[in-house]
Amino acid sequence: MNKSSILLKTSSLLWIIWGLVHMLAGVMTMKGVLIEDISASFIGIADAVNPEVLVLDYPKAVGAVVGQHGFNLFWIGLVTFISAFFIWKGNTSAIFLAALTGGLADLGYFLFLDLGGFVNFVPGTIMTIISSLAIITSFYVQFKNKTTH
Template sequence: DAGCERPTNARARVRTAPLRYEILLPMGSYFGTLWSDKVAAVCFLEWGIIHVAAMALICSNSFRGKLTQMYKGLYEKYFTDHKDAHGEYDALEGKWPKHAECVLSQHGLNLGWIGVWSMVVPFYVASGEPYAWMMALVPYMADWGYWICLDLKELVNAPAQAQTYIVSTGFMCAAHSIIVKNPGMFSEQKQMAMYGVPALLFGAGIVQKAASFLFGGSSSERTKVD
């Protein structure tokens, strides 16, 4: 029956093939075969776990209106370096304006889903999916916001600041894996961009730490002095 004839060309077969779960989540090795697969997996896994934990810290306090406790848990370095800050924040306990916690709760939830996203990225990197670079871009861009708002002011401790370098390293390794596993797919210009974009945040972090070491204090404190 001509009406029941199955398509013979490859493109048509792909269109009519049933959607497989593996298309949504490749079920191969999490750590892959290349050294860059393994480094990327460790970095994105660690970054994801840290940010899911950050969600728990923020939301467990913000949903209960315990904003002073939440800030003390986040700004560990700031409260260590500025003992007088404890009194300022303690004075606000129970006096925060109504609904002040809502946007913080939203931020906490966003940290949670992006942490889970980060932990899924290695599946796609290991499988060599070309679009895995765009998936890795998501946690990387989120960390830019963290670096600008918290790291530049040096509000958080060393493990939190290290996430800048961890996600950048993971992103660079992911780019390497994707390029190697898809020979001829990316032009030299695209390859430079795929390596260069992750290096921007890593480099910015190095410059910021060097400036802090040479001139002392956070960028905001140096601006006030000037």
């Protein structure tokens, strides 16, 4: 097995983990909205914030926005999970699809939640590191192969 193959397989495994975690997070976020406990969704997301501050009687419109966020977490996780199996084989389109969906989702997380100080290091920040490593390893293979041909 050559270095490029190992890197693509590593990237694939990282995206599988990332995708599964985000599908679960999406389900958990939507669950809080569907059972009309919007506070539970916020507490699950902003885990560095005192939970008592987040327990409020939120308007239904806020629940709808949080529900949409959960849905987006789910489908982005699903897209990266499926892409991972194509990345394993070196599919360029899958590499870029996972990087765009997962990478941009985590960029938003990093900018607004991490830098805002609303989350603990685990699990969200670790997921940002995982997606970054997945992007770096697969892009390295892609751009290395482009420059050697």
